[in-house]
Amino acid sequence: MENSHVKLLAFDFHSLTQKPCSSSSDPFNFFRKGKQVSRIETLGVVVSRDRKGDRFLKFLIDDGTECISCILWLNQLDSPYFSRRNPSDVRIIAQMAKDRATDIQLGVLARVRGRITSYRGALQVTVEDVFIERDANAEILHWLDCVKLARSCYNVSTRPSPLQALNDQSTTTVNED
């Protein structure tokens, strides 16, 4: 779960807990029922958009259970974060971000993938990818995916593999000796 885009309904997303983290580039780690998650895939209707020039676009996705705040950065050409990268690559990344910002209009059904971040204590998604869904049934299938994955995967407690359990046992035995 830690390295994949977890499909979560918005109300589930807002139940994530955050803990400060000093060893990572991100200041917080995020957990769902004790399991760490870092990336999310959400799908819903864009119900607000607020563009701050060439800096960023902030928008809200309403999936029918809650709203998720998303931020799409548009400042790649000026950002020191990208200064060490190949300028032609950065120009392509910047153009892709601008195209995505144009796609995000009120009322569209958007599938958004991104990193889970926190701004002033509130959870948000830092956008990596946007896809505008044309099929009205895509949202229904997303709900069903989220429910199925939660029940069959995300809610299932992980047990150590038999090999891992054997190793743990032998380590304990050695230590006892």
Added chain:
Amino acid sequence: MATCSSAIKPGILVTLQDLHTTSPFLKNGASLRVVGKLQDFSVEIAVAVIVDGSYNLKIDTQHLRNFSFRVGSIYQFIGELLIKPDTEAVLQARIGRNVDGIDLNLYYQSLQLLRRFQGEHMSD
């Protein structure tokens, strides 16, 4: 339930059948998301009527921009319910979408599943 990070509330998914007189969803100012077939649209007052079986709902569309209406098409609206004394409820839409092609049977079944899942999650 967690709230939106902004003042915009999520549109709670409801069917037109859910909006009966004793329904907990039928509250003035409630943010709802509804779906139905467009039965009528009055350009003069920007009011649409959507239907689902024998149930219907008036939609105030004055805040929607660049939106075209086609009678017989299926639309989804997100907005706030306005209930005045002695008048029928009207949804003041802030978002409208044409959802032609939607499988309404699957939509309603999935909605029940979603509500059950949400209830289970909340009780955990």
